[in-house]
Amino acid sequence: MRKSNTQQLSNILRDFIKDNNLEPKLKERDLINAWDTLLGKAIASYTKNIYIKDKTLYVTLSSPVVKSELMMMKGELLTQLNQEVGEKVITSIVFR
Numbered sequence: 597m598r599k600s601n602t603q604q605l606s607n608i609l610r611d612f613i614k615d616n617n618l619e620p621k622l623k624e625r626d627l628i629n630a631w632d633t634l635l636g637k638a639i640a641s642y643t644k645n646i647y648i649k650d651k652t653l654y655v656t657l658s659s660p661v662v663k664s665e666l667m668m669m670k671g672e673l674l675t676q677l678n679q680e681v682g683e684k685v686i687t688s689i690v691f692r
Contacts, residue, residue, distance in 0.1 A: 613616060613642045626681045629644065630680040631677070639666070643656070644656040651686050651688070653688070654692065656692045667691055670691075674689055
């Protein structure tokens, strides 16, 4: 008779992510993906490039009007994006 050494795949993946310190990068990816969800398709259509470096979210926009509007909402956006992923992933936002 064989010994049963089965584990759930979700537990194996969770352990792998923790062991390889991938959680911060996955949270960053979740935050970037939340941009479209929180701001909607209209704003997302003006977003050219978005990335995170050193806890700063960099967003390149194709419309100066949208950039101006988002700059006025920067603090609120920062809070909402971090809340969406459940922890403080970014500390500032730079619009370009």
